[in-house]
Amino acid sequence: MHAIPIHLLSGFLGSGKTTLLNQVVDYYKAQDVKVAIIMNELGDVNLDGQFVDQDVPMAEMLSGCICCTIRGDLSMELKELIEEHQPDVVLIESTGAANPMEIIDAITEAALFMRIDLRTIATVVDGPELLARSRRGGKTFKLMQDQIRCATDLIVNKADKLAPEELVEVQQLVRELNAYAPLTVTVRCVVDLGMFDQAAADKTKPVISAAQPSQTGNHVCGANCQHDHEHEHGHDHDHDHDGGPNHSHAHVMALTHYLTGPVDSHAFEALIKRLPKEVYRAKGIVTFSDTNSRFLFQYAYGEVEFIRITPQGTVNDVAVFIGEHFAKDVLERELAELTGANQG
Numbered sequence: 001m002h003a004i005p006i007h008l009l010s011g012f013l014g015s016g017k018t019t020l021l022n023q024v025v026d027y028y029k030a031q032d033v034k035v036a037i038i039m040n041e042l043g044d045v046n047l048d049g050q051f052v053d054q055d056v057p058m059a060e061m062l063s064g065c066i067c068c069t070i071r072g073d074l075s076m077e078l079k080e081l082i083e084e085h086q087p088d089v090v091l092i093e094s095t096g097a098a099n100p101m102e103i104i105d106a107i108t109e110a111a112l113f114m115r116i117d118l119r120t121i122a123t124v125v126d127g128p129e130l131l132a133r134s135r136r137g138g139k140t141f142k143l144m145q146d147q148i149r150c151a152t153d154l155i156v157n158k159a160d161k162l163a164p165e166e167l168v169e170v171q172q173l174v175r176e177l178n179a180y181a182p183l184t185v186t187v188r189c190v191v192d193l194g195m196f197d198q199a200a201a202d203k204t205k206p207v208i209s210a211a212q213p214s215q216t217g218n219h220v221c222g223a224n225c226q227h228d229h230e231h232e233h234g235h236d237h238d239h240d241h242d243g244g245p246n247h248s249h250a251h252v253m254a255l256t257h258y259l260t261g262p263v264d265s266h267a268f269e270a271l272i273k274r275l276p277k278e279v280y281r282a283k284g285i286v287t288f289s290d291t292n293s294r295f296l297f298q299y300a301y302g303e304v305e306f307i308r309i310t311p312q313g314t315v316n317d318v319a320v321f322i323g324e325h326f327a328k329d330v331l332e333r334e335l336a337e338l339t340g341a342n343q344g
């Protein structure tokens, strides 16, 4: 049996990974390639999965990150997915907070047990956010740098939000970190999807396969990755490799809030717009009392988007917020007040 190609979609929270994933799924479907997906979310619900083709087999790994807290589950999920659905190819979308090095290690471990072949680490870079973070520094910038370093393919996204000189600066930043991976500048991740071709086993790319099973500290990643595989990890933990309490994205937290009823669209939008800057990603499904419709909302770094939807099956109204050290209780109270006011 040939090894099943694995493509990892990496990139910071809200950078455009799901936007890319949907295009890749359509690309495979058009070629009759059977694709399966593993989606990983820090929150308790997989909202992105709602909008991926429902025919595609999908394993959801929720409430943790596959690079640390639920890393051990990845092998099992991959094995079950492959045995049950026998896909031609598997796409893994990690949480934006994940360090790709740790996921690569996890996939390498899985390659001990099954014939898989990590072909691509496509990192979606949020252009404007990288620029902003590069000026501030900090842990998040460090994580973004690691995601860029370890990429085999770089997609610099949200070019529509960058002035020409900013776009040049972003590309320079990215190139300083990873000089070799092909780089494409995109709006909504519209990119030549040839990197995901079944036949395109580019020998210059990192290859972690069943034929080269895990030797932690010895795997190959993006050409410019200067990671010390045994001793350095991009996010904030203290070398506790067992996923215990000391190993976490200490600076990243998620709040999942189930809404108990419809909310007023203006009040909800106002709440989203005044989110503290520590919340850098939010998404969810809401029912608006004043329009009698359900909407998916997406918020990333100050920009909000509402899309009218008709979800399949039973889908709760829910909002997920991801950020650094924000006041969860204050936000919970404000959300509760929205539905409470409406019911009262």
Ligand SMILES: Nc1nc2c(ncn2[C@@H]2O[C@H](COP(=O)(O)OP(=O)(O)OP(=O)(O)O)[C@@H](O)[C@H]2O)c(=O)[nH]1
Residues within 6 Å of the ligand: 011, 012, 013, 014, 015, 016, 017, 018, 019, 020, 048, 095, 096, 157, 158, 159, 160, 161, 186, 187, 188, 189, 281, 298, 299, 300, 305
């Ligand atoms: N302006 C702009 N918005 C974009 C672009 N690409 C994606 N978005 C929007 O950015 C938001 C996040 O996109 P996603 O594809 O869900 O990002 P993601 O990386 O999967 O997000 P997480 O799974 O939360 O990490 C959505 O509202 C998208 O519509 C782009 O090129 N320009």
